[in-house]
Amino acid sequence: MKKDVKLLGMAAMFFMTFASCTNDELRECYQGEEISFTTRVTRAVEMKKENLTEFKVYGLGQGSNSFFINGQTAKKGDNNIFNLEQSAFWPTGEPTVKYWAYAPTDITADVSMSAGSQIFNNFIPGDNIETQKDLVVAYTTVKMEDAAKAVPLQFHHALxxxxxxxxxxxxxxxxxxxxxxxxxxxxxxKLQFSTAAAAMNYIEWTSGTPxxxxxxxxxxxxxxxxxxxxxxxxxxxxxxxxxxxxxxxxxxxxxxxxxxxxxxxxxxxxxxxxxxxxxxxxxxxxxxxxxxxxxxxxxxxxxxxxxxxxxxxxxxxxxxxxxxxxxxxxxxxxxxxxxxxxxxxxxxxxxxxxxxxxxxxxxxxxxxxxxxxxxxxxxxxxxxxxxxxxxxxxxxxxxxxxx
CATH class of the missing domain: 2.60.40 (Immunoglobulin-like)
Incomplete structure (x- = not known):
């Protein structure tokens, strides 16, 4: 509740500064819509929709070169809605946003994410098959009007x-x-998100070390x-x-x-x-x-x-x-x-x-x-x-x- 009051106060301040703006214009100039996520996980033994409780996520505006969500953790709340630990809002002037996400959050890999490439180097499933973890990843491009309630993420099994x-x-x-x-x-x-691998849910692997x-x-x-x-x-x-x-x-x-x-x-x-x-x-x-x-x-x-x-x-x-x-x-x-x-x-x-x-x-x-x-x-x-x-x-x- 305190957060809502603070936001309303800031909105009022913006309204006073930009008196000629409409309510919609004011919202865009201020912060856009607060972002949350819904998820769907394809059928599996290890990672399912029911036991997916958190994931790492990255967000990039279509016209931007830097992430506005940069590896934050989204945690599961009510009704399968995942909220970021620190609130993020739809970027100003960006009708379309790209999202990348993965779980679990503690994977054994060197994660290298930038606007130009998204790579997990040296990914290791683990030698002990009894302690191996399923790896699920998601990539999507979402328009603002399609994320009115929450950004939909479809996770796919990478292994x-x-x-x-x-x-x-x-x-x-x-x-x-x-x-x-x-x-x-x-x-x-090495796992890489690749637009050339659309048929494989944008998942591209290069393997090594027998x-x-x-x-x-x-x-x-x-x-x-x-x-x-x-x-x-x-x-x-x-x-x-x-x-x-x-x-x-x-x-x-x-x-x-x-x-x-x-x-x-x-x-x-x-x-x-x-x-x-x-x-x-x-x-x-x-x-x-x-x-x-x-x-x-x-x-x-x-x-x-x-x-x-x-x-x-x-x-x-x-x-x-x-x-x-x-x-x-x-x-x-x-x-x-x-x-x-x-x-x-x-x-x-x-x-x-x-x-x-x-x-x-x-x-x-x-x-x-x-x-x-x-x-x-x-x-x-x-x-x-x-x-x-x-x-x-x-x-x-x-x-x-x-x-």
């Missing part, structure tokens, strides 16, 4: 969302996963009883990564991207192997007799001399990644199906920070990187979900067989 699932349709095979990673994808990027993303897991059984694919990041958030295009790993060239898995493959059969109550080996791998269940188990992978229920090994599948802003990509890995196996042996130089130990079995000496772990490579399908849309636009599905 790509990636999920890995796995499935084992085999009747007798069981697959256990203890870790999943995407390797040799760019972990740092690394890995993923997580170690408790042993997750896929098994034949799983009718649908098992999310390998179950209970965790999906990966939020820099949009990019990377070719799948080429074993001859020694470069490219791949999905790395720490896994174990067994096959279970009824009955026991006679004369071998303590275990042994066969052409199908070391054997364990499960006497109480009257079954025997072949350890197909990793390869060890004796059966070891704790043994796991690394396998991989080369994948072409083509990620766009605001899209969700689901990689469905098909283990031990009719025409699929368990992947191939990965490159020699694996990334740092992966699980190690006596139960992580290395590649046999007679195998080379790129050789199949079992008879066939993994097959997978890629689902591309329109994460950027607030409506159900359907699902594109591309089936790919990895050689």
């Amino acid at each position: 790509s969302q990636v999920e890995i699932k796995a499935h084992c349709p085999s009747i007798d095979k069981q697959v256990y996963i203890k870790g999943a990673w995407i390797v040799n994808v760019n972990t740092i990027g 690394g890995k993303y993923g997580i170690s897991l408790d042993a997750t059984q896929l098994g034949s009883k799983k009718e649908s694919a098992t999310p390998l990041l179950a209970g965790k958030t999906n990966m939020l990564l820099v949009p990019q295009t990377v070719k799948g790993y080429d074993f001859e060239a020694g470069s490219g991207a791949y999905i790395l898995l720490l896994c174990r493959v067994e096959t279970h059969h009824d009955g026991q192997i006679e004369n071998d109550p303590e275990g042994g080996s066969s052409q199908s791998g070391p054997i364990y007799n499960d006497v109480p269940k009257n079954k025997h188990i072949h350890q197909l992978f990793p390869i060890t001399k004796e059966y070891n229920s704790n043994a796991y090994g690394y396998t991989c599948v080369a994948v072409d990644f083509d990620w766009k802003s605001g899209k969700k990509y689901v990689y469905n890995l098909d283990f031990c199906g009719h025409t699929s196996g368990a992947g191939v042996y990965p490159p020699e130089n694996l990334p740092e920070g992966l699980p190690e130990g006596d139960d992580i079995i290395e590649k046999p000496g007679d195998k080379d990187p790129g050789d199949p772990v079992l008879d066939n490579p993994i097959r997978f399908t890629v689902d591309v979900d329109s994460w950027s849309s607030g409506h159900d636009d359907g699902l594109e599905e591309e089936e790919v067989e990895v050689k």
